[in-house]
Amino acid sequence: xxxxxxxxxxxTPLDPRVLKAMMPYFKEKFGNPSSVHSxxxxxxxxxxxxxxxxxxVLGCQPSEIYFTGTTTxxxxxxxxxxxxxxxxxxxxxxxxxxxxxxxxVLDVFQALEKRGFEATYLSVDKNGLIDVRNLKKAIQKNTxxxxxxxxxxxxxxxxxxxxxxxxxxxINKLRMDNGELKIYFHSDAAAVVDYLDLSAEKSGxxxxxxxxxxxxxxxxxxxxxxxxxxxIEPLTFxxxxxxxxxxxxxxxxxxxxxxxALELADKERKKAVEKVTKLRDxxxxxxxxxxPDSQLTGHPTKRLPxxxxxxxxxxxxxxxxxxxxxxxxxxxxxxxxxSGLLEPSHVLTAMGIPARQAHGSLRFSLGKDTxxxxxxxxxxxxxxxxxxxxKMAPKGVxxx
Amino acid sequence: MSDISDLYPSFYSKKVMGHIQxxxxxxxxxxxxxxxxxGNPVCGDVMRLFIKIEQKTKNKGQEEEYIKDIKFQTxxxxxxxxxxxxxxxxxxxxxxxxxxxxxREAIAEALGGLSPxxxxxxxxxxxALKKAIADYRKKxx
Numbered sequence: 109x110x111x112x113x114x115x116x117x118x119x120t121p122l123d124p125r126v127l128k129a130m131m132p133y134f135k136e137k138f139g140n141p142s143s144v145h146s147x148x149x150x151x152x153x154x155x156x157x158x159x160x161x162x163x164x165v166l167g168c169q170p171s172e173i174y175f176t177g178t179t180t181x182x183x184x185x186x187x188x189x190x191x192x193x194x195x196x197x198x199x200x201x202x203x204x205x206x207x208x209x210x211x212x213v214l215d216v217f218q219a220l221e222k223r224g225f226e227a228t229y230l231s232v233d234k235n236g237l238i239d240v241r242n243l244k245k246a247i248q249k250n251t252x253x254x255x256x257x258x259x260x261x262x263x264x265x266x267x268x269x270x271x272x273x274x275x276x277x278x279i280n281k282l283r284m285d286n287g288e289l290k291i292y293f294h295s296d297a298a299a300v301v302d303y304l305d306l307s308a309e310k311s312g313x314x315x316x317x318x319x320x321x322x323x324x325x326x327x328x329x330x331x332x333x334x335x336x337x338x339x340i341e342p343l344t345f346x347x348x349x350x351x352x353x354x355x356x357x358x359x360x361x362x363x364x365x366x367x368x369a370l371e372l373a374d375k376e377r378k379k380a381v382e383k384v385t386k387l388r389d390x391x392x393x394x395x396x397x398x399x400p401d402s403q404l405t406g407h408p409t410k411r412l413p414x415x416x417x418x419x420x421x422x423x424x425x426x427x428x429x430x431x432x433x434x435x436x437x438x439x440x441x442x443x444x445x446x447s448g449l450l451e452p453s454h455v456l457t458a459m460g461i462p463a464r465q466a467h468g469s470l471r472f473s474l475g476k477d478t479x480x481x482x483x484x485x486x487x488x489x490x491x492x493x494x495x496x497x498x499k500m501a502p503k504g505v506x507x508x
Numbered sequence: 509m510s511d512i513s514d515l516y517p518s519f520y521s522k523k524v525m526g527h528i529q530x531x532x533x534x535x536x537x538x539x540x541x542x543x544x545x546x547g548n549p550v551c552g553d554v555m556r557l558f559i560k561i562e563q564k565t566k567n568k569g570q571e572e573e574y575i576k577d578i579k580f581q582t583x584x585x586x587x588x589x590x591x592x593x594x595x596x597x598x599x600x601x602x603x604x605x606x607x608x609x610x611x612r613e614a615i616a617e618a619l620g621g622l623s624p625x626x627x628x629x630x631x632x633x634x635x636a637l638k639k640a641i642a643d644y645r646k647k648x649x
Contacts, residue, residue, distance in 0.1 A: 423583070424552070424553065424583060424584050424585050424588075425585075426518055426585040426586055427528070427584065427585055427588075427589060429518070430518075430520075430525075430528050430586045431528075434529055443551075443552075443585070444550065444551040444552060445517070445518075445551055445553070445584065445585030445586075445587075445588075446517070446518055446585070448515050448516065448517045448625050449625075450550055450551050450625055450628075451550075452552075463550075463552060464552050467551070467552035497583075500531070500534055500581060500582060500583070500589070501554070501581055501582065501583035502545060502554055502555070502556035502581040502583060503536075503581070
């Protein structure tokens with residue numbers, strides 16, 4: 109059977125060039141970077157070279173790059189780490205984020221709320237965009253951190269990160285003139301690496317997180333960018349590694365692989381955006397045309413090139429996934445039935461999509477390897493699956 | 509912490525997958541003797557069962573009602589489809605008295621188990637059947 113992978117937003121395949129770069133560090137160059145001998149030295153060189161590669165792509169200094177375990181760990185280190193400093197120095201206890209963040213951010217906020225922090229969750233419009241004016245209004249004297257994702261992984265909506273960064277900088281300037289403290293700006297950029305400019309300087313973020321497996325790198329390795337002068341505290345202890353912010357022997361092969369993947373993503377970004385956007389639009393157009401009662405979710409234009417997300421009315425998401433899977437197509441859904449929590453995706457809910465409609469949510473996410481004939485195959489077989497499932501449903505339910 | 513199967517509710521057994529791919533007794537019965545619709549307002553799943561009842565003469569000349577035919581319609585996840593499909597195979601041809609005693613546990617067990625977050629799907633199936641039988645009895649009066 110033909111197999112078509114359209115779940116790149118969940119994880120990407122490892123780029124063969126990345127695997128090749130990693131291999132020596134699994135085998136002959138297996139040393140511990142902290143060792144004094146030649147094995148250790150070559151491993152240390154690899155780690156520090158990787159740090160330089162990453163810094164070059166992010167447009168920052170190597171000393172501003174920390175290697176961690178995953179995006180989630182980076183999110184935790186950034187948010188909890190900044191919160192710890194704020195508490196210790198009595199800087200304030202108010203945090204701001206959006207209601208459509210990844211759980212890697214949302215759950216950290218909720219945990220901090222239980223530890224005496226106050227949190228504001230900014231609402232989004234029907235397309236998933238936050239309003240910068242609302243952000244401005246939400247800022248209080250005791251605000252210490254703002255965390256807004258670069259772009260949403262479920263519906264692809266890209267937040268105005270540049271504008272948000274500028275706004276926060278202006279507010280920070282006034283605050284510092286008044287002898288008040290700076291608000292930190294964190295952004296989870298996990299979903300965007302293959303397609304958006306990551307230069308930290310341009311977007312004005314103080315803290316940024318990414319994870320390698322979303323852009324052709326290996327699983328189990330992430331990055332936290334910490335701008336010079338930004339203070340965070342470590343969450344775990346056990347050594348000098350990553351200057352004490354993420355102690356533990358460095359995962360050398362994974363670090364090397366991630367740096368290689370990031371370099372490739374940066375080099376091939378323009379081509380990827382062009383190619384994937386075209387295929388995504390072909391898929392969106394094809395689905396909307398051939399599946400009655402279907403609609404696009406997320407922003408119509410300010411969206412990631414790889415995300416084609418829909419609501420298919422009168423069908424449940426998981427059953428669509430299982431039927432797509434049986435014809436070899438991989439996709440994803442935010443329906444309550446797939447969540448394990450019996451609740452529809454918080455992203456769709458925040459966008460004002462009622463639970464009844466979120467029931468029929470479906471996301472195809474494309475990758476650099478996606479081919480036109482794969483998209484056409486989906487457009488060919490998907491309407492039949494929807495029709496079959498709708499036929500299976502009790503009559504009149506669609507409009508109830 | 510949650511049970512591991514609770515965290516990955518869509519990781520189905522082969523038996524469940526079989527019913528999802530080839531649902532048994534799916535569709536509608538024209539002029540049914542009873543209809544039962546049950547929905548879960550939280551997840552959004554909806555199930556409808558149609559039953560056809562007939563009288564059978566038992567050995568001692570006693571009359572007994574049994575489910576001659578049953579069909580289901582379901583808007584829902586894999587577990588909801590599999591639960592309704594499995595239920596129909598369990599009660600088709602069975603005396604009404606026995607059929608109405610089918611529990612959600614029996615359905616889940618026949619499917620080789622369901623994750624805790626999917627248990628409510630088997631509840632839907634059991635409840636829809638109870639409603640269909642009640643509908644039949646109401647109409648009979």
